[in-house]
Amino acid sequence: MLLSVENVTKVFGANRAVDRVSFGVERPAFIGIIGRSGAGKSTFLRMINRLTDATDGAIHFRGRNVLGLKGAEKRSWQSDCAMIFQQFNLVPRMDVVSNVLHGTLNRRSAFATFFNLYPxxxxxxxxxxxxxxxxxxxxxxxxxxxxxxxxxxxxxxRALMQDPQIILADEPIASLDPMNAQVVMDALRRIHEEDGRMVIANLHTLDTARRYCDRVIGMREGRIVFDGTPDQLTTGVARDIYGADETFSETATSTAIHHLDSPAEKSRAGVKVH
Structure with a gap:
């Protein structure tokens, strides 16, 4: 098993933000996690990356429990497990290439970092x-x-500069317009396919999950309530994930990306992407 998540739980006071989440991944895949705000998606990704400590459970990657890592081993894991955030987390006044080079910080000396020295x-x-x-x-x-x-x-x-084995993307297109959302999702899908990297992305739109993901996990109130293929993500299943009644409309979660000629679409249809 490449990635094994076993009863992972995070408790904040009386609130179980993530409640006994378990699933396994045998090979690098593009996995989408969907659910309403407060479902526990972001907390779960932050536990994988060790930005937040789990209350209980285990996450094994290639047989190693990453939740037990400390010090240099923890920092090494965070290099192997890159994180992309909704609000970009760039240094605004720094040039673009220097922002990308920040992806090497975990393997550089404090001296080189202080003086901004890069090979x-x-x-x-x-x-x-x-x-x-x-x-x-x-x-x-x-x-x-x-x-x-x-x-x-x-x-x-910046994430690719780390040469990670896993890329975690926390709502990577939530603040983007539909055209830019498509460009970003096309890039993530292409990276997965060309590099063989696992991508786990929290997504807020059903159409995006269906179009780009190999597997979709639905979370509700901290628990997994759906785990299947994009084709199995029916409107009825979506209602259950979002805790909605029959008035639920997918248009409320749509990015309105209607172009079907993206690299990801072509690849899924068996067309070679150049």
Whole structure:
């Protein structure tokens, strides 16, 4: 088993934010986690990355319980398990390429970090990653000068700079317009397919989960209430996940991305993507 999540629980006072979550992943996959606000999705991702400690349970990756790691081993895991946030978490006044190079901080000395010293090879690699994401020309600009979609691609580039085995994305398109949302999701799907990296993304839209994910997990009140393929994510199942009645409409969760010629769509249809 590549990833094994066993009865993972997080308690805040009287609130069980994540309640005995368990599932396994045998190979790198693109997994979407959906559910209403407060379902426990973000807390769960933060426990995988060790930004938040679990109250109980275990998370094994390649046989190692990452919840038990401390010190240097914990920092090493956080390099292997990159995190992408809804609000990008870039340094606004810093240039784009330096923001990407921050993905190497966990393996650099305090001296090099303080004086902002980077090996030439790392700088070239950062620019290559930006080029792969279609924004190499933005490298010398301040991050704050970029659009939201461009900033999120910089955040993805920073994650790739870590050379992670898993990419966790916490609502990566929640603050983006539909066109930029598609560009970002296309990039994450392409990274999964071309690099063989596992991607686990918290998503707030059903159409996005169906279009890009191999597997969808639905959470409600901290528990998993659905775990299946995108095709099994029917409107009835969605109502149960969101705790809604028959008046529930998927349009309320739609990104309104209607283009069906994205790289992810072509790949899922068996068309070779260049």
């Amino acid at each position: 030439t090879a790392d700088i070239h690699r950062a620019i290559d990653i930006l080029d792969r994401l279609g924004i190499a020309e933005q490298a010398p600009k301040r991050a704050e000068a970029l659009s939201g979609g461009q900033q999120q691609r910089v955040a993805i580039a």
